[in-house]
Amino acid sequence: MNYSFWEKYFIESPAQVTIIGAGIVGLSTAISIAERNMDLTIKVLDRGHLSYGASTKNAGFSCFGSVSEILDDMQANGEEMCMDIVKMRWQGLSKLKERVHPEIMEYQACGGIEFFKKTDVETIEVCTQAIPHLNELMEGYLSIKNCYQSKPNTTLSAFDSTTIFNPYEGTINPVKMMQELYKKAISLGITIIFGIEINDIRMDDHLLITKDNLHINYQKLILCTNGFTQRIMPELAVFPARNQVLMTLPLANNPLAAACHYDKGYIYFRQYKNRILIGGGRNLDLDGEMTDNFGLTDKIQHYLLDILDSIYPGASTQIDHWWSGIMGVGPSKYPIIKWLDDSVLAGVRLGGMGVAIGSYLGEQLAEEVTNL
Template sequence: MDLSFWERSTWFGEVDYTIVGSGIVGLHAALRLRERFPESKILILEKGMLPQGASTKNAGFACFGSLSEIIDDLKIHTEEEVVSLIQKRWCGLQLLRKRLGDSIIDFRPFGGYELFLKDDDTSFNEAQTRMPFINEILKPIFKSAVFTKEVDRFGFRQTNAYLFFNPYEAQLDTGKMMQALLRAAIAENILILNQQTVTSYHESSGGVEVTLGDFSFRTKKLLFATNGFASEITEGAVKPARAQVLITKPIPGLDIRGTFHLDKGYYYFRNIGERILLGGGRNLDFEGETTTEFGLTEKIQNRLEQLLKEVILPGHDFEIEHRWSGIMGMGSSKTPIVSQLSEHVYCGVRMGGMGVAIGSLIGTELADLV
């Protein structure tokens, strides 16, 4: 970079905290650092034009896990781990709402639903059998039953006549949420530089030398909030997981309101006004979707359209208006990694596909490690 004296001193001189990633985690970390260190110089580096990964590309679900997801999680995590994770997601959602306000993020508490395909009686029966136990272990958090069984009133086809309802789920507007967080950061004199990729960093006594291509600067502390792009710094504990999404043009008379889960959360859809947003399908090709490359595949997009036509919108004419993808951070465990990697370097990564819910809390915890 051919930087002037002014540019070097204003943006890169005497930096106290550098955060890599301007998503939900990174912005909350910056805001928390500002609360703790009012006079500090805080710099956020973002490799994309907009926050990359999943923060601006998610479906806008304010959720903490469907019934079958929680049952599935209990097969690889202890009961204490699962309950703790759900509590963190719930606390994260409340933190997000408190910081930004429900009207700003267009928070809509329509509730969430889980439906099951007719040929998946095994999963439905398991969910029905395990529901009382799941409600019991979640009672200390929510003080009442979370899941109830209801008759499907939406007219879905090729599904069980019953679905499971969760009154604590809601929708929000991902774009408005991220704009509000960015505005809050700028208002707190937090510097944000886009299209800047950290190519390397070198730690020494007193701080870290951060390299951006052919330019480098010093910072006292370096915090990574890169989620799905954190495989290298976590030695493979985080694996990228691409999520493909589509959205329809407006469908006159659409009578679907809420957030919906299908197939243990591998598919999810919601209304946005009179549109349907539908995403998922990485279970069709786990290997191919374990990538940091944005993109779409015919196999998954065809399956999403098939679900729209045969299950979600039977008898409705619809057109696809737009398609996109995002990169989540997954791993063998769904527990986020909030860790001090060395004397001056920290990370808050691996949101497990629940960044909207847990990201604000993880960003706060990351800042509190410093």
């Protein structure tokens, strides 16, 4: 990169708080710090020309967990940890709506619907029987009533006749969300610099080395790198997970009216201005999709297209665009909030729920830094 002196001086100028990652967590953290202490100088660095991982590449779901997904998480990590994470998601969504007006990010309070295969007899029975207990938990943790409701499927004949409806979920436009967070951050005096890729963190020297050999000193450093964390801090238990997504052209008589979940949350679909968005399917190839390289694969593309045609016959011939995003996952969905030394704090591993948990995580990271 051919930096001028002015550019180099600007980028390398130290700030009291430096954040790596300008996605939802990075910007939310910066905003929360500035709201607590306007006197702190804050700099946010990102390797892309937009937030690079999943913040602008996700499907735009304002959700906190379908029944089958939550039951799966409870089996893996226990009820208490699972519900603590659900509460984080709920609090994060509440903070996001407080910070970004719902109309600006095109929020639709359309609810969420979990669909099942017709052959998933045992899964349907387990999920429907769990509804009363889960509703008690949701009321206790989130203070909401009748969160999950068994409803007849009246729209998608390829799926089972039983669905589970959640009236508290919705959809957003993730780019509109990020644009508003960016404007909010700028209005608070936060410096945001794109196109800065960090190759090395020299913790003993409080120094960042960029791909272009810039040297950036830091006082307090916060890592909000999620799916790309392994590149600069491989000792943290967070790993990349790629999700592939498609959007159709506008379709007449589009049957979708909610945020839809399927297969323990591994498949998700919704409508956007009469188009159908569908994504996920990484459980078909968990090892192959554990990558931070953007891209598409025939296996998952064909799988998504088959599901798309079961939703709307013939829609697979009406594809407008494909893309992929990189999430941060690990052995647990519990986010990592950890001091790596006296000056470096990590806030990563959103478990595929960045829209929901990102604002919550930003608040927690800000509290850690400003309470020192």
